[in-house]
Amino acid sequence: MSLLPLEASGRRPAFFDAPGMDQILSMVLELAAELWVVRERVFILEAVLKKQGVAAADAVETYVPTEDEKAVLAKMRAEATANIFRTLNREHKAVT
Amino acid sequence: MPMELLHDLKVPHDQDTRARQDFVSTLRGYILNDMAAGMKSRYREAVEPVLTRDLGRAPATQDEVHAAMKHDLFFKFYSAVRYNAQEMVWRSVIPGIEAALPDMRAKAEVLGARAGGSLTLNPDLELPENVTAVDVHLMPGVYAAPDTPAAGAVYDNGLAVFSAGFMGRELNDIGMSMANYIRKRFPDFTPADILDCGCTVGHNTLAWARTYPEATVHGIDVSSSVLRYAHARAGSLGIPAHFHQMDATSLAFPDASFDVVFSSMFLHELSVKDIKRFFAEAYRVLRPGGLLVNMELPPNQALEPYDQFYLDWDCYYNAEPFYRAFRDQDYAGLTQAGGFAPEDYLQFTVPQYTYMDDADFTEAVQRPASIDGETGRLSATLQWFGFGAWKR
Numbered sequence: 001m002s003l004l005p006l007e008a009s010g011r012r013p014a015f016f017d018a019p020g021m022d023q024i025l026s027m028v029l030e031l032a033a034e035l036w037v038v039r040e041r042v043f044i045l046e047a048v049l050k051k052q053g054v055a056a057a058d059a060v061e062t063y064v065p066t067e068d069e070k071a072v073l074a075k076m077r078a079e080a081t082a083n084i085f086r087t088l089n090r091e092h093k094a095v096t
Numbered sequence: 097m098p099m100e101l102l103h104d105l106k107v108p109h110d111q112d113t114r115a116r117q118d119f120v121s122t123l124r125g126y127i128l129n130d131m132a133a134g135m136k137s138r139y140r141e142a143v144e145p146v147l148t149r150d151l152g153r154a155p156a157t158q159d160e161v162h163a164a165m166k167h168d169l170f171f172k173f174y175s176a177v178r179y180n181a182q183e184m185v186w187r188s189v190i191p192g193i194e195a196a197l198p199d200m201r202a203k204a205e206v207l208g209a210r211a212g213g214s215l216t217l218n219p220d221l222e223l224p225e226n227v228t229a230v231d232v233h234l235m236p237g238v239y240a241a242p243d244t245p246a247a248g249a250v251y252d253n254g255l256a257v258f259s260a261g262f263m264g265r266e267l268n269d270i271g272m273s274m275a276n277y278i279r280k281r282f283p284d285f286t287p288a289d290i291l292d293c294g295c296t297v298g299h300n301t302l303a304w305a306r307t308y309p310e311a312t313v314h315g316i317d318v319s320s321s322v323l324r325y326a327h328a329r330a331g332s333l334g335i336p337a338h339f340h341q342m343d344a345t346s347l348a349f350p351d352a353s354f355d356v357v358f359s360s361m362f363l364h365e366l367s368v369k370d371i372k373r374f375f376a377e378a379y380r381v382l383r384p385g386g387l388l389v390n391m392e393l394p395p396n397q398a399l400e401p402y403d404q405f406y407l408d409w410d411c412y413y414n415a416e417p418f419y420r421a422f423r424d425q426d427y428a429g430l431t432q433a434g435g436f437a438p439e440d441y442l443q444f445t446v447p448q449y450t451y452m453d454d455a456d457f458t459e460a461v462q463r464p465a466s467i468d469g470e471t472g473r474l475s476a477t478l479q480w481f482g483f484g485a486w487k488r
Binding site for chain 2: 002003004005006007008009010012013015016022025026029030032033036037040041044
C-alpha cells in the first residue's frame with residue numbers, strides 16, 4: 001500500500017456549467033502531458049540512434065513488434081488510459 | 097522547465113517523469129503569463145464595461161469582479177487549467193518520491209549530520225487545525241508519513257515544478273531577495289541570530305545564512321517531516337542551520353533571543369488570530385533593535401478590485417482558506433497588535449535578487465515601495481512584497 005496519497009482531500013470545484021466539461025478538460029490536459037512525454041522520448045531516442053549511425057525513422061516504419069512487445073505496449077496503453085480518465089475514476093469512487 | 101534540485105536528497109526521476117514535469121512547469125508558465133494577460137484583457141474589454149453599466153458605477157470590490165468573471169468562459173478555462181496544473185504538479189513528483197522513500201529517512205540522517213546544524217523534534221507538539229484540516233494548495237496528504245522526510249520531499253520537488261523558474265536555481269529567491277534587501281537597505285544592521293518561522297524545507301532559511309554568514313540561523317515548523325528534510329537538505333548544501341519542531345504562535349525560545357524574525361508565504365496559511373499571536377511572540381523573542389520581516393502577497397487595500405480578485409484566486413480555488421482574510425487586513429495594524437509601534441512599521445517591494453546584477457539590485461532597493469497588480473504575482477515582471485517592524 002502506498003504511503004503518500006496522490007489526490008488532495010476535499011471536493012474538486014466545477015468551473016463549467018455543462019456536465020462533464022470539467023472532467024473533459026482534465027482529460028485533455030493529461031492527454032497533452034502524455035503526448036509531450038512521448039514526443040520528448042522519441043526525440044531523444046532518434047538523436048541517440050543517429051549518433052550511433054542508425055536511421056531510426058526508416059527502421060520504425062518497417063518494424064514488426066514481437067508478441068511480448070505487444071503485451072508491454074498493451075499494458076502501457078491501459079495505464080495511459082487510466083491516467084487520462086483519472087477524474088472519472090474519482091467520480092466513480094465517490095458514487096460507489 | 098522545473099528547477100533541478102541541487103542537493104543529495106534529490107529523487108532520481110526517470111526520463112518520462114522529467115518530461116512530464118517539464119510539461120507541467122511550462123503549462124504553469126503559460127497560465128501565469130499568457131493566460132493571465134489574456135484574462136485581464138478580457139476583463140477590461142468585455143466584462144468590466146458591462147459590469148460598470150449594470151452597477152451604474154465602476155466596480156468597487158473584488159467580489160463584484162469575481163461574481164461577473166465567474167460567468168466568463170475565459171475565466172472558466174483559466175481556472176480549470178490552473179486547478180488541473182496544480183494537481184498535476186503533485187502528481188508528477190509523488191510516485192518517484194514514494195519509490196525513493198524506503199531509503200530516504202536513513203539518507204536524511206546521514207546528510208543532516210554533515211554541516212554542524214541540528215534537528216530538534218517535539219513529538220508532543222499538537223498540530224494546529226489549519227494544517228491538519230485542509231490539504232493546503234492541494235498538496236495531497238501534507239502530513240502523511242510523519243516519521244519520514246516525505247512531506248518535505250513532496251514540497252521541494254513540487255516547488256521545483258510549480259515555481260516554473262520564478263524562484264531561482266535553489267528555489268530560494270524569496271529568501272535571497274528579502275535578506276539582501278535588508279542587507280543593502282540597512283548596512284549597519286548586522287543580525288547575529290535569525291529565526292525563520294514556518295520554514296518548511298528551509299529553502300529560504302538558508303538564504304539568510306548565505307546573506308549573513310556570521311549569523312546563527314534557526315528555522316521552525318510544526319511538521320516533523322518537512323524538518324527532517326530541511327535538516328538533511330541544509331547538511332547536503334553545507335550550511336549549518338538549526339531546525340526545531342515548534343508552533344510560531346507559541347515559541348519555546350526565551351525573550352530577546354533573535355535579531356531577525358522572518359517568515360515567507362506563511363502568514364496567509366494562518367487565521368488572523370494566529371497571525372496576531374505569532375507577531376506578539378516575534379516581538380517577545382526579538383532583541384531591542386531587532387526586525388520582524390515577512391514576505392507575503394500585498395494587502396488588498398493597496399490594489400484595485402481586479403488585482404485583488406486575481407491574487408485571491410488561490411483562496412477560492414486552491415485550498416488556501418485563510419488567504420483572503422489575511423490580505424484584507426491592514427498589515428501595519430497586525431504588527432501593532434503584536435506590540436510593535438506604528439512608527440516602526442516597514443514595507444517594501446523588491447525585485448528578484450537571483451536574476452539581477454548586484455549594482456542594479458542595490459539601486460532598486462533604495463526606491464520607495466510601489467505596489468501594483470504585478471506585485472507578488474508570479475509573472476515575468478515579478479516584484480516581491482515585504483513588511484514588518486523594528487522593535488525599539
